[in-house]
Amino acid sequence: MKPIFILCIEDEPEVLEAVVRDLAPFEARFPIESASSVAEAREVVQDILNRGRLGLVICDHILPGEDGVSFLVSLHRDPRTAGSRKVLLTAQAGLSDTVKAVNQADLNHYLAKPWRREELHAVVRQQLTEFVLQHETDLYPYLTLLDAARLGERIRQQPLPADE
Amino acid sequence: MNTRKAVGILLGLAGFCLPWLVTFPGLSFPGHVTLGVFLLAAAFWLTEPVPIYITSMLAIFLEVLLLSAEGPLCQFVRPPVAQPEVVAPTQTFRLPAGAVTSAGEVFVARPAGNFDKLKVEVVERRADVVEVRSPALSASTPVLSRSDHWLARYSPASYRTFFASLADPIIILFLGGCLLADASVKYRLDRALTRLFLRPVGTNPKLIVLGLLVATGVLSAFMSNTATTAMMMTVVLPLLAGLDADDPLKVAVVLAIPIGANIGGIATPIGTPPNAIALAALTKQGLSVPFVKWVLMALPIVLVTLVLSWLVLLKLFRPRTRELKTELGGTFDRSPKAWGLYVVFGLTALLWFTENQHGISSNIIAFLPVVALPMFGIVGKKEIHALPWDVFWLMAGGISLGTAIKTTGLAEWMVGRVEWSALGGFAIMAGLALLSFLLANFLSHTVTVTLLAPIAVSVGTVAGAATGFDLTTALIAVAVASSYGMTLPISTPPNAIAMGSGVIQTQHLVKAGGLIGIVGMALVLVMTRFFWPLFSR
Structure with missing residues (x-):
């Protein structure tokens, strides 16, 4: 089974460290990668796609060089990452950028800085649950970490494996 | 490929x-x-x-x-038929030499295609013809010209017999059980019952493992082991989130589910397909095992191995945490349709358990939920379509093969090769049960019992005289032993589901499943020797 990765893009090292630290509970099942610029992020995505799938991108908007929203738009246009869940974690995205992210990158969630840990957990849990529901058939491994009620509901509707 | x-x-x-x-x-x-x-x-x-x-x-x-x-x-196949040649008016006829057996019998073709054996008086036997005398013969009687032709001794069954195996009463029994289970899943009765079972055990991890074993066992006695495991996994896996990554309690909790399901399936005739296969074979032999009799025979070994599993799991995977919160959502559905399900379920179970009092076969009672649940709109077409038809066909194949093996004489021939009576009844039964246990670790349990049931029946017809051989005991031992075949991830679907959770490793399953399976198998031998034969007296 190919692992499902989480990618965090943030240019300030302390902030990046805080995000990754807050996501630690998910790391047992979803390996976390990080990048500090869009250029680096593209390389990391390439690397992730060689080893597995990109499940969730948590991206800042203001970054050195290319901005976060246009990176999300480019991810959305690539069929390999079109289904990845996309979250904007930022304090400085204006209305037009946010609209662009929603309309052109199919943005799934907008999270304002500063964030609360529980809030981030809830968003990541919900987005990964969506991704797993859409892309996975074997849901048992995710019951511990993700939204068990929704996964359980899907499992009930799935045909059971083989005969006894 | x-x-x-x-x-x-x-x-x-x-x-x-x-x-x-x-x-x-x-x-x-x-x-x-x-x-x-x-x-x-x-x-x-x-x-x-x-x-x-x-x-x-x-x-x-x-x-x-x-x-x-x-x-x-x-x-x-057109059997060679000759017409008797009239020799003298005194009922004497000339037939080809091959038409008359050494015992003085001929075979007369009937319009249906099979042959009637007819004893005749042999007047004179020559190299190529035989003269016989019989009042039942005439010049127009078709007589099989070769008495050693296979059609002479074979009265083929109608094709209906083979197709009808899909509607075998035991499959109907199983169908009733499956529909009740599907309806329970639909109205979340399974979840509500699990909650009921886990409430009294509180937050003590050791008691929770016992609670899970018992809850899974009870549910899987009435539902398929696989469906029970799938449901229980969605209940217990979220509970593990708060535990340390390497707390052995996680392993104990996840293993309790498939082990409880495999063992619980033994408890009733509808618990798992192997039980039904064994029952079908017994019914074909005219030996009826009512629902409640099966439960009485199976319950002791189920209870003992459930408690043993609890001890083994706690010994192998000693919980580190002192407390595990089990707050499960969901209560009993109180809608009118859910009440309908409770009434139908309760009534069916009551009638199953009182078969001795009212004398109506559990196979007939099983059709009550099949009719009542759709009639009151409790289940719909969707649930009827979702029945495990593949399992029904699997069982039907086994049942029809059993019929064929018996009616064609293959059964007697297969077992006629061995001097069974020299072995003794218990040795034969123990051998069959052990073989079943070994095969079931690698094969589908249903297939294992499907293969072994006709062999057990064949041995039974030959070795019936051998001291202590009892067909009911033998088939129950075969069915129960197959349920203890749970060492490997591939042994049963519940094991595969547990492995799929990613919480346990193969070695955990092999250790616990293997140990409990072997102890269970040893207990099967004890029951075969001392307990089950008591029910045949």
Whole structure:
């Protein structure tokens, strides 16, 4: 089974460290990668796609060089990452950028800085649950970490494996 | 296509053709044909070049084609028939020499296609003709000109018999159980019951493991082991989120589910398909085992192994945490339809358990939920479509193969090779149960029992005289032993689901499942020796 990765893009090292630290509970099942610029992020995505799938991108908007929203738009246009869940974690995205992210990158969630840990957990849990529901058939491994009620509901509707 | 499948297909085809090429002394021609079908099915069931239920369908099809009266083989084979030549007016006729057996019998063709044996008086026997005298003969009586022709001794069953195996009463019993289970899942009765079971055990991890074993066991006694495991996993896996990554309690909790499900399935005739297969074989022999009798026979070993499993799991995977919160959402559904389900379920269970009092077969009672649940709109077309039809076909294949093996004389021939009476009844029963346990670790439990049930029945007909052999005990031992085959991830679907959770490793399962399975198997031998035969007295 190919692992499902989480990618965090943030240019300030302390902030990046805080995000990754807050996501630690998910790391047992979803390996976390990080990048500090869009250029680096593209390389990391390439690397992730060689080893597995990109499940969730948590991206800042203001970054050195290319901005976060246009990176999300480019991810959305690539069929390999079109289904990845996309979250904007930022304090400085204006209305037009946010609209662009929603309309052109199919943005799934907008999270304002500063964030609360529980809030981030809830968003990541919900987005990964969506991704797993859409892309996975074997849901048992995710019951511990993700939204068990929704996964359980899907499992009930799935045909059971083989005969006894 | 992988090597295993290719080997399976080759073995199956070779097995199918062998009896057509080699003649085994003492075995009739239809017996040869049946042996071919049996070898083909066994090879396909063992290696699975096609899913096992398809092999069952294939077996039924081959039986209809090759063994039934209406099938092409019996239709197209024109038995050589001669008409008696009148020698003298005093009822004396001349027949070809081969038409009369050494015992002075001839076979008279009947319009239906089979033959009646007729005793005649042999007047004179010459090299090529025999003169016989009989008032039942006339110049127009069709007489089989070769008395050693296979059709003489074979009265083929109607093709209905083979197709009807899908509607065998035991399959109806199973169908009733499945529909009740599906309805329970639909109205979340299974979840509500789990909650009920786990409430009294509080937050003590050790007691929670016991609670899970018992809850899973009870549910899987009435639902399929696989469905129970799938449901329980969605309940317990979220509970593990708060535990340390390496707390052994996680392993104990996740293992409790498939182990509880495998053991719980033993408890009732509808708990798992192997029980039903064994019952079907017994019913065919005229030995009825009512629902409640099965439960009484099986319950002691189920309870003992459930408690043993608890001790083994806690010993192997000692919980580190002192407290585990089990707050499960969901209560009993109080809608009118859910109440309808509770009433139908309660009534069916009550009638099943009181069979001795009212005398109506549990197979008939099983049709009550099949009718009542859709009638009151408690289940709909969706649930009827979602019934495990593959399992029903799998069972039907086994049942029809059992019929064929018995009616063609293959059964007696197979077991006639061994001097059974020298072995003693217990040794035979123990051997069958051990074989069942070994096979079940690698094969589908249903297939294991499907293969072994006709053999047990055959041995029973021959070794019946041997001291202490009891067919009911033998078949129950075979069925129960198969449920203890749970060492490997592939042994049963519940094991596979537990492995799929990613919480446990193969070695955990092999250690716990293997140990509990072997102890269970040892207990099966004890029950076979001392407990189960008591019910046949």
